[in-house]
Amino acid sequence: MSNTPKTLFDKVWDAHVVRSIQDGPDVFFIDRHFIHEVTSPVAFLGLKNRGVKVMFPEKTFATADHNTPTINQHLPVEDPLSANQLKALEENAAAHGISHWGLGNPKNGIVHVVGPENGITLPGMTVVCGDSHTSTHGAFGAIAFGIGTSEVEMVLSSQCIMQAKAKKMRINVNGKLGKGVTSKDVALFIISQISASGATGYFVEYAGEVFENMSMEGRMTVCNLSIESGARGGMIAPDETTFAYLKGKEKAPKGDAWDTALEYWKTLKTDEGAQFDKELNYNADEIEPQITYGTNPGLGTGISQNIPFASTVKDGEASYKKSLAYMGFAEGEKLIGKKVDYVFLGSCTNGRIEDFRAFASIVKGRKKADNITAWLVPGSHVVEQQIKDEGILDIITAAGFQLRQPGCSACLAMNDDKIPAGKYAVSTSNRNFEGRQGPGSRTLLASPFVAAAAAVTGMVTDPRDLL
Amino acid sequence: MAYDKFNILKSTAVPLPIENVDTDQIIPARFLKATERKEFGDNLFRDWRYNTDGSPKADFVLNNSRYSGKILVGGKNFGSGSSREHAAWAIYDYGFRCVVSSFFADIFKNNTLNIGVLPVTVSPEFLVKIYAALDADPKTELEVNLPDQTITLLATGEKETFAIDGYKKHNMLNGFDDIDYLQAMKSEIQSFAKQMVL
Secondary structure: OOOOOOOHHHHHHHOOEEEEOOOOOEEEEOOEEEEOOOOOHHHHHHHHHHOOOOOOHHHEEEEOOOOOOOOOOOOOOOOHHHHHHHHHHHHHHHHHOOEEEOOOOOOOEOHHHHHHHOOOOOOOOEEEEOOHHHHHHHHHOOEEEEOOHHHHHHHHHHOEEEEOOOEEEEEEEEOOOOOOOOHHHHHHHHHHHHOOOOOOOEEEEEEOHHHHOOOHHHHHHHHHHHHHHOOOEEEOOOOHHHHHHHOOOOOOOOHHHHHHHHHHHOOOOOOOOOOOOEEEEEEHHHOOOEEEOOOOOOOEEEOOOEOOOHHHOOOOHHHHHHHHHHHOOOOOOEOOOOEOOEEEEOHHHHOOHHHHHHHHHHHOOOOOOOOOEEEEOOOEHHHHHHHHHOOHHHHHHHOOOOEOOOOOHHHOOOOOOOOOOOOEEEEOOOOOOOOOOOOOOEEEEEOHHHHHHHHHHOEOOOHHHOO | OOOOOOOEEEEEEEEEOOOOOEHHHHOOHHHOOOOOOOOHHHHOOHHHHEOOOOOEOOOOHHHOOOOOOOEEEEOOOEOEOOOOOHHHHHHHHHOOOEEEEOOEOHHHHHHHHHHOOEEEEOOHHHHHHHHHHHHHOOOOEEEEEOOOOEEEEOOOOEEEEOOOOHHHHHHHHHOOOHHHHHHOOHHHHHHHHHOOOO
16 A cells, blocks of 8 residues: 555545556546536437447436526527437437426526536546536536547546546645635636646646635635636535535435535645645735736736736737737726626536625615616525525616526627627626627636626726725 | 548548637538438538528639538648537538537547548648648648558648547448447446446
8 A cells, every 4th residue: 555645636536547558548447427408418419329328327417508598598598509419418318317407497597506506526536528617517626627529428428538637736825815806706816826727638626715715605606607717627625614604415425425525525625745846826915806908818917007018928929919909908908997898697617605795895875877788697596596586686676787598608608698799897707708798709717896897887997996 | 320431542632731620610500400411511610601691602612613622621720619519510521521620629539430531630830831732732632541650741742640549430431330349348337437426
């Protein structure tokens, strides 16, 4: 028996290797598989063509989210292609005995919101989904990452995928976050420091006081954005905050099973002296509320800063200038005061109750700016209900906002929630790529506080002035 | 379900010297609504390739008749963002069998390997050489040799080796896919699953 110290990632990874292929990947066992309507239909077709059944239907969970309307969900879906995908998901789930939370189901919502809130995701598990933001589930000390449709078919047919073990990176952030600085800002800050490809090839462990003091919602936001630095995924060691969140959740273990699980979960931390391939350290007081100005999530900065000059950026100048030209921004410009047209609060990054609380804390007693169209989209029906129960709906309604119904919505604009060409949106989502929120749309990624500040002032505004 | 075998590919190439080409550019989300894998090539690079009225954008390389071929040459961090395999499907359906870059995003790289499109990682210096050669002569050919793991600029003979693990190389050479491999070890997976607690 070797006593070599192990990282959290090693412990979970090694416990899931069915077979190591020489000069090849590991055959990697998957505990939880989430599917949605967009990346699963071709995988089910593949099963059909091979005449293969789903191996462990009880380990796969289906929810409709990417392509669903966020108003009038009680009516038939108008777009025939979207309706067809939703029907395919329902039929495939039924044919293979897979749990399905379709449109209208009280459990329905964004896959990375409903998984954790129902206790499906647990520490020490391996979690995959045909969606890159599956990294969200790493907040629980799980190894969680996005996969392609061929891999969805692998998991359905064999509960395994082929994966080479990633390199290991630890990112430590110590100290205390300042006023108005959220988990989103921590994540955007890290990405701006290491770039949109800075963690490619790595699996990240987030460690240090800042993450220890974060709620589960905050940890999910951080792990969610791991992929935006290119990381395969990110994870945070489970602790009392994790256990308190999970206790009593519908699908979390109960009674003796809980005690057994808890004993195991408490071992899920990086051993003293364990080796990482790369380690980065930051201090919380370096971080102010962040906002992006370019067309990849690495092009962000503190909200009080100016847009950097091309000569100072790490990526190629031509690509940087193309990015600013798309945004209609110039080098050296101030970000504060830039006019905003749309505000989007929601997505698997920031569509949880804490995000709505943050948004409400700023808009309370204020009014939506006339030039702003705001889309507030809860991550799930459970979040929607919490918004009502906590009186947040009353606050946002009084301020002139409306609440929509759950789904991925304008984050990827597959449904009708599209930002028009040339318009500026401050979004709490995860990607500012060209056209991501609709053809020609211009996205500034930020926290719910920054989104709220823009929503009531009509421009990019430092939320610390309103808190 | 096997895919095309890949051995030695000799072809002209299409240069796309842009960094951080994300999968939303390769295929925008609004074209992901199909339930079958077909016709994704039509919407490859949709918003860079076409105006909103559907007319081609003259300055985009896929609309430039001087360039064609089975090899796409992209800038650093190619395929970042969304895990949508549709991006790899669109590249394949359009007719590419190989993508060259100095750096690939992880999920995209796996997706291409899983459908038989070969991702070839070259040094930043060699990437610059390829772009220069294509700029000087759009009909210049590249040879991608999988058995030898080399990529060669045929005009000058300059070559580089590239990495691929032995398992994936064997699959690509023979057109085998992972699902067949996994199907053949199901009893081993069953036993493994039995000892998992949660």
